[in-house]
Amino acid sequence: MTTTFQKRQKEMKRLDKQREKAARRAQRKLDKQSEKENPTGNSGIEHIQLGPQPDPDDPQDGAA
Numbered sequence: 001m002t003t004t005f006q007k008r009q010k011e012m013k014r015l016d017k018q019r020e021k022a023a024r025r026a027q028r029k030l031d032k033q034s035e036k037e038n039p040t041g042n043s044g045i046e047h048i049q050l051g052p053q054p055d056p057d058d059p060q061d062g063a064a
Helices: 002-037 059-063
Strands: none
Touching: none
16 A cells, blocks of 8 residues: 555656756746847857957067
């Protein structure tokens, strides 16, 4: 008799975990969609300069 109860508990736990996982996936999908619609623009590469880079060891490049 207890094995049936244990099986039922195990099945309920599995279903709960499946629901939580589906909710997390749905939330992640919404987050990705909202990020595409409203990009923050914070990619972390704003400080990079295009073209030739100044030599950090040459004092004249820094003053120019």
